[in-house]
Amino acid sequence: MPGVGKIADFRAPGRGTTAAKRLAVLGIALFCAAAVVAPVEPTLLEVQAAAALTAAGTAASDADRTARLRASHWAPVLRGQFIRREDLRSRAGEYRGYPLRQDDTGAAHTWAVTLTWDFAQLVYSREESQLALAQVHLARVRREAAEKAASLWTERRQKRTSLRELTGAARREAAIDSLRISAELDALTGGLYRDIVVREQAEIEVEEP
Numbered sequence: 758m759p760g761v762g763k764i765a766d767f768r769a770p771g772r773g774t775t776a777a778k779r780l781a782v783l784g785i786a787l788f789c790a791a792a793v794v795a796p797v798e799p800t801l802l803e804v805q806a807a808a809a810l811t812a813a814g815t816a817a818s819d820a821d822r823t824a825r826l827r828a829s830h831w832a833p834v835l836r837g838q839f840i841r842r843e844d845l846r847s848r849a850g851e852y853r854g855y856p857l858r859q860d861d862t863g864a865a866h867t868w869a870v871t872l873t874w875d876f877a878q879l880v881y882s883r884e885e886s887q888l889a890l891a892q893v894h895l896a897r898v899r900r901e902a903a904e905k906a907a908s909l910w911t912e913r914r915q916k917r918t919s920l921r922e923l924t925g926a927a928r929r930e931a932a933i934d935s936l937r938i939s940a941e942l943d944a945l946t947g948g949l950y951r952d953i954v955v956r957e958q959a960e961i962e963v964e965e966p
Contacts, residue, residue, distance in 0.1 A: 796952040801910050807946035808906035809899035816899075819892045826888060830878040840867040906945055913938040932961050 799807070809815075844863035849856075916935040923931055936957045943950035 796956065798953070799946075799949055801907060804906045804910050804942065804946055804949065805903040807949045808902040811945065811947035812902035813895040813898040816896070819895060822892075823885065823888060826882055826884060827879060830875060830882060833872040833874050836871040836873070838867075838869040838871075840869070841865070842867075902945065906942065909938055909942050909945065913942065929961070929964060932957065932964070936961060 842865045844861070844865075846859075846861040848859040848861075913935060916931055916938060920928060920931055920935065936954065939950050939954045939957055943954050
C-alpha cells in the first residue's frame, strides 16, 4: 500500500515554539494554583471596620478613657513637707546688781503629710470637656476612614469585574490600577489585603511579555 511506513509533512518543533508552550503551561499552572489558594475577599463591612480601627481605634476605647479618667480621681493628692527651724538667743545684762548672761538655743523639726480628695471631680472632671472634643475628632477620623475604604472597595470591585472583558494592554493597565487600589486598601486597613496584593502582583508578572 502506498504511504505505509512513511510520515508525511513531519516537522520538528522549533525552539521558540517550545519556549512559548512552556511559558503558557507555566502561566496556566500559576493561575490554577492561585485559584486554589486565593485568599478570601474581605466584605465591605469588614474593610470599613478595619479601616476605622486602624485610623482611630474603637468607640469602646473612647468610653473606657472616660471611665478611667473619673476613676483616677479616687486617688488622693499626696503632699509631704519637712520644716527645720533653729533659734539662738543670747542675753547679756544685769539683774539686781549681778551680771547676767543667758544663752537660749532651740531647734524644731516638723514633718507633715497631707492627703487631699476632690470629690467634685468624680461627678464631672475638668478634663472631660477636652476628652469629649478628642472623642468627637476620633469619631470623625473613623467615619472618614470608613468612607474612603468603601469608595476604594467599590472601585476595586469594578476594576476586577472589568478585567474579565479586557485583553492586551488595556487588561494590563486595569490590572495595575487594581493592584494600586489593593495596596491603598492594605495600608488603610492595617494589612487586611496583604495576601491579595501579593497575588495580584504575581498575576501581573506572569502576564508580562
